[in-house]
Amino acid sequence: MADSATITIEEAGKLWLKSGDAAGLERTSMDQRRQHLELHIKPFGGTVKLTKVTAPWVRSFQDKLRDNGRSPAMIKRVTVSLGSILADAQGRGLVVRNAVHELSKARSGTKVSEKRAKAKLRIGVDIPTNEETRKILEAATGRYRPLIITMIFTGIRSSEARGLRWDDVDLKKGQLHVRQRADRYGKVGMPKSEAGQRTVPLPPIVVNTLKEWKLGCPASELELVFPNQAGNIEFHNNMLHRGLWETQIAAGLSVTTDKKDEDGNPILAPKYSGFHALRHWYASWCINRKVDGGLELTAKAVQARMGHSSIQVTFDTYGHLFPSTDEAAEMEAAEKALFAVNAT
The missing domain is CATH 1.10.443.10 (Intergrase catalytic core)
Structure with a gap:
């Protein structure tokens, strides 16, 4: 898909919010979506076209979040929201690939070690x-x-x-x-x-x-x-x-x-x-x-x-x-x- 035929992450994010409202998501869930979009996704990737969002770009995006003081837990949550935005865009025919999901599959072998690293109560x-x-x-x-x-x-x-x-x-x-x-x-x-x-x-x-x-x-x-x-x-x-x-x-x-x-x-x-x-x-x-x-x-x-x-x-x-x-x-x-x- 040509760049001119797609939209930016910010524009896709607005459509994602509309989808959440239409689905009747709870107010707390919608607040979290808006916060992730406004405070974390837009500042470090809002102007990027969906066709430019590749697995390496997602890793670079995560690095930017980390360099700007976001915690590992917040980076993980924001990345999930980014993947949800891309999935919504896929359903609308605005992008072919979901780089977040592809990256997640590629790293599936590390899930066990991530669980082990989680502190016990x-x-x-x-x-x-x-x-x-x-x-x-x-x-x-x-x-x-x-x-x-x-x-x-x-x-x-x-x-x-x-x-x-x-x-x-x-x-x-x-x-x-x-x-x-x-x-x-x-x-x-x-x-x-x-x-x-x-x-x-x-x-x-x-x-x-x-x-x-x-x-x-x-x-x-x-x-x-x-x-x-x-x-x-x-x-x-x-x-x-x-x-x-x-x-x-x-x-x-x-x-x-x-x-x-x-x-x-x-x-x-x-x-x-x-x-x-x-x-x-x-x-x-x-x-x-x-x-x-x-x-x-x-x-x-x-x-x-x-x-x-x-x-x-x-x-x-x-x-x-x-x-x-x-x-x-x-x-x-x-x-x-x-x-x-x-x-x-």
Whole structure:
């Protein structure tokens, strides 16, 4: 295809955004598309014709992103968006080849090593310890206490907590049904995957907390379990800053920052920055042995409770937390069994 018969990456990107709107993508997904296009793709390749986008050009584009301070994770995400732009252009007949996909296939042999290089979640760094979790529970007070207790003992995502309705909570049976979520803009929708629709059993502490909370919960037309004081969908930042962060600092789980208050004292920040830490703790609690205070669930059961789309996601994220078997003892037992059979 001649250069004059095609368009630039910027023009293709605008068509890509239109495709996303037409497909009804969530607002958060569209925001990410626009950010990738405006902040990363246009400045370093917006004027390039689609016919000039080859595998070597993509590598050069990635180098430019790296040289201009983009992190490896951001470069990877932006490259995926670039590939999506090219795929959309292919569907419109504006380009024949998708250099990003070709490059991805050529590098498929490195996927294993990339996975190995990914840091594992660490107890006390990414996942609160049991002692830290107890401190959070003891320090949780006020209107965010029911939210924090529920998230600790169910592992639900913050979006799922914002969209949770009283109809989704069966306090008699001790069950919580995840049927919808509310994004950061307050738009209610289905969980992102079919596996996200799930039922999670509630321990007594959650049942009793929610029974008490239901009596004082702000009235909500949407019948939300954790609405804001006006009865509407709670803002994520309020849940985070006034709920989780303040509770951690009150519990003594904080780190000092370079910033200082008016009196010159260092400003404290929470040790764990987001609700994903509580979700990680719940997963570890499900995995840990009963003798260590856990539930000792199977990997399949953990997958179901976490709402993972596949068992592979569970293993990729939490596989290293599952108790390792005593291979020496197992081999000795197998050897004895083998010779016992031969002896008969």
